[in-house]
Amino acid sequence: MTAATLPRTATGRFWALAAALGVVVLAGLGAAHFMEEAGHAITGMNNRIVWGMPHVFAIFLIVAASGVLNVASVGSVFGRTEYKSRAPLSGLLCIGLLAGGLAVLMLDLGRPERMIVAATHYNFTSVFAWNVFLYTGMFAIVAVYLWTLMERRMNGYSGAAGLAAFVWRFVLTTGTGMIFAFLVARQAYGSALLPPLFIVMSLAWGTAVFLAVQAALYAGSDRTIPPEILRRIRNLLGIFIAAVLYFTLVYHLTNAYFAKQVAFTRFILVDGGVYPLLFWGGFFVLGSVLPLVLIWHPRLGTPRSVVAASLLTIVGAFALLYVFIIGGQAWPLEIFPGYATSSTFADGTIAAYAPSLPEVLLGLGGVAIALLIAVVGLHVLPFAPQDDPEARAKASASA
Amino acid sequence: MSEVNTGRRQVLAWGAAMAGVALAPGVTLFELAQARSPEEAASNKVRWGMLVDVNRCASDCDACVTACDQENGLPQTKTPTSAQWIRKVELKDLRTGATKSAPVMCQHCAEPPCVDVCPTGASFKRADGIVLVDRHTCIGCRYCMMACPYQARSFVHEPVTGQKPEVPRGKGCVESCTLCVHRIDRGGTPACVEACAASGHKAIVFGNLNDPNSELSQRIAELRAAPLRPDLRLNQGVRYAGI
Amino acid sequence: MINRQALAGRATPSVRAWWRTVVAFACALSVLPAMAADAPASRVPAPTVAIAAPGKCVEDTPFMLRNHMELLKHHRDKTVRDGIRTTQHSLANCVNCHASKVTGRVTGGKDAFCESCHKFSAVKLDCWDCHTDRAQAGLAAAGAGK
Numbered sequence: 069m070t071a072a073t074l075p076r077t078a079t080g081r082f083w084a085l086a087a088a089l090g091v092v093v094l095a096g097l098g099a100a101h102f103m104e105e106a107g108h109a110i111t112g113m114n115n116r117i118v119w120g121m122p123h124v125f126a127i128f129l130i131v132a133a134s135g136v137l138n139v140a141s142v143g144s145v146f147g148r149t150e151y152k153s154r155a156p157l158s159g160l161l162c163i164g165l166l167a168g169g170l171a172v173l174m175l176d177l178g179r180p181e182r183m184i185v186a187a188t189h190y191n192f193t194s195v196f197a198w199n200v201f202l203y204t205g206m207f208a209i210v211a212v213y214l215w216t217l218m219e220r221r222m223n224g225y226s227g228a229a230g231l232a233a234f235v236w237r238f239v240l241t242t243g244t245g246m247i248f249a250f251l252v253a254r255q256a257y258g259s260a261l262l263p264p265l266f267i268v269m270s271l272a273w274g275t276a277v278f279l280a281v282q283a284a285l286y287a288g289s290d291r292t293i294p295p296e297i298l299r300r301i302r303n304l305l306g307i308f309i310a311a312v313l314y315f316t317l318v319y320h321l322t323n324a325y326f327a328k329q330v331a332f333t334r335f336i337l338v339d340g341g342v343y344p345l346l347f348w349g350g351f352f353v354l355g356s357v358l359p360l361v362l363i364w365h366p367r368l369g370t371p372r373s374v375v376a377a378s379l380l381t382i383v384g385a386f387a388l389l390y391v392f393i394i395g396g397q398a399w400p401l402e403i404f405p406g407y408a409t410s411s412t413f414a415d416g417t418i419a420a421y422a423p424s425l426p427e428v429l430l431g432l433g434g435v436a437i438a439l440l441i442a443v444v445g446l447h448v449l450p451f452a453p454q455d456d457p458e459a460r461a462k463a464s465a466s467a
Numbered sequence: 468m469s470e471v472n473t474g475r476r477q478v479l480a481w482g483a484a485m486a487g488v489a490l491a492p493g494v495t496l497f498e499l500a501q502a503r504s505p506e507e508a509a510s511n512k513v514r515w516g517m518l519v520d521v522n523r524c525a526s527d528c529d530a531c532v533t534a535c536d537q538e539n540g541l542p543q544t545k546t547p548t549s550a551q552w553i554r555k556v557e558l559k560d561l562r563t564g565a566t567k568s569a570p571v572m573c574q575h576c577a578e579p580p581c582v583d584v585c586p587t588g589a590s591f592k593r594a595d596g597i598v599l600v601d602r603h604t605c606i607g608c609r610y611c612m613m614a615c616p617y618q619a620r621s622f623v624h625e626p627v628t629g630q631k632p633e634v635p636r637g638k639g640c641v642e643s644c645t646l647c648v649h650r651i652d653r654g655g656t657p658a659c660v661e662a663c664a665a666s667g668h669k670a671i672v673f674g675n676l677n678d679p680n681s682e683l684s685q686r687i688a689e690l691r692a693a694p695l696r697p698d699l700r701l702n703q704g705v706r707y708a709g710i
Numbered sequence: 711m712i713n714r715q716a717l718a719g720r721a722t723p724s725v726r727a728w729w730r731t732v733v734a735f736a737c738a739l740s741v742l743p744a745m746a747a748d749a750p751a752s753r754v755p756a757p758t759v760a761i762a763a764p765g766k767c768v769e770d771t772p773f774m775l776r777n778h779m780e781l782l783k784h785h786r787d788k789t790v791r792d793g794i795r796t797t798q799h800s801l802a803n804c805v806n807c808h809a810s811k812v813t814g815r816v817t818g819g820k821d822a823f824c825e826s827c828h829k830f831s832a833v834k835l836d837c838w839d840c841h842t843d844r845a846q847a848g849l850a851a852a853g854a855g856k
Contacts, residue, residue, distance in 0.1 A: 178607015253616030
């Protein structure tokens, strides 16, 4: 296939979009610089809420990066041709989201200029150190995978590369979940359910991101997504959303069952103010129930409602991560069981947190980095899905 | 010059030791044997620890906190973003309603979760059991703060000036109680322990956990002191009596 | 005062750190205008290396010029990790000798000992983010004469 047969987004649209995203990226970098100069005192984070808004964004991007590769995996690992033509876009988005998430994570460090230290000093008992390898490995594997997909002479290896990426992203998301699962003393974390929960979250959020980007891409080039393909990916999204709902339910049920966790579960789900509101309103209603209705209601499931479902899933993802990361830290550590505690260091109290503009800008900068990589990639190389049946037949014949 | 120094130190030590033998056999002799020379590395023959006797700790006293702030050049104002290496926690027994007060600082675990999770190895445990942050390799990721069960660590949220020469600290790194390692290396005791004794409460005892005859070990045995959250099995260096 | 000895650093280039030689060379070059009045003035202000407490440093000058960072790093790891607190190569000891008599500091101004040379050679100073750059009255300088 040649580049000429692939429709590209109009050059004018490309530049306008790239410039807009560039501005957001610059705003994010500026915010990071401000945070580094003035210190984290200008953020809402403090000694109790040590991970804040940047981590909500970064973990969303990294988890979605793993899941967005789903579409490619279905094509390469399970051999569905209609998915295969979407594999390059899926790989490109994976690299973009991963880069955006890692940028946010690194720029939020107290000493971001010391990244070289993180690259030269490893403590192999640390899940973080494992993740450094998992993330860099992911970049390498997906890059090779894209090469096998897009270089005709390498097409024969795309199955193997796709399988490697498929396995690697499960390990990667398990690693991300373990960052929290290995925290023994925190009521919200330290659960073996977290790695599988992170995997289903990655599937749902990645698919949602893919559908949203694909819709924008088709709208931008005045094409329509073939109904058959839309129906399949739509159903996939529905199943994944239901799975996240199920795992989240089980996670809270087990917590509510353990006597020592009851108070915490009550806090997150009932009387914790903003956290139950975000959990039920943001994650449950907007981010799960509504998308499921939009997807599977007999009179809905149209391209427009699928886009709405995808965007709502992303909204729900942010709500869930906010509750999980910030709500989890807001709950006090139990240092003296059997005692009510108070101190100058906020012992025994719910920690206060109000996200500040710089941290939100940094997070949005990460999202813009991800999208900018996707937009530039789509402009310069034929990453866009190819639906022309003839070209598809040719592509599969050459593979 | 350094040889001269060592020689003189030795003479002084022997003199003091002889006085110690006459005054307080056992205790004094042992403390002297632990003072290292500056060129000698910390050794695992010693494990530094503390005992907090909660029954002796007074609610209205924060001498340990003030002494720590002074010794380490920490901010006097207590905000959610200011460093607090030691804090007084007011306790109210949920069953009896009785109130107590106890200082909480880094518990210097033998199995420290902060050291396990640190990606660069900046969080480390010294041979003599003191858990420290090497600020030269700390990247400020704050994973150790997530992992610590005692909320003992602080992140430096703002630029710092006017540091103490022996306690360097700066923006962007995580820090916590060092057990006044710079004083211990000179053969001294932590500032909080000294201040608590000076206040007359004598609620904090410092010493070597490895030596069964140290005042610390004997008091721990006598008061049946236990670590905080013993269920976590971290084998902390700080023990509490009366909780 | 850095003298021509510093140039000797060029004759024995260290394999493990060639850039150190470059820095030494740059520093040495910088004082040349001061020594040779007819040399063209540089656009970059030359570092002023004035030492408040003159005398012998803990090692000789060309060695210090090229290796002070290695000494400091070695000492820092020994102190932080092992609790070895000898004074000869400690940062506090450097500061006590090299702090300006006027300001009592090694940074903060173009005449400050550390800052002047590091500004000139464009090597970022990280030490003073955490360490105090002020000489301490209580600590006697242990370098000179040792």
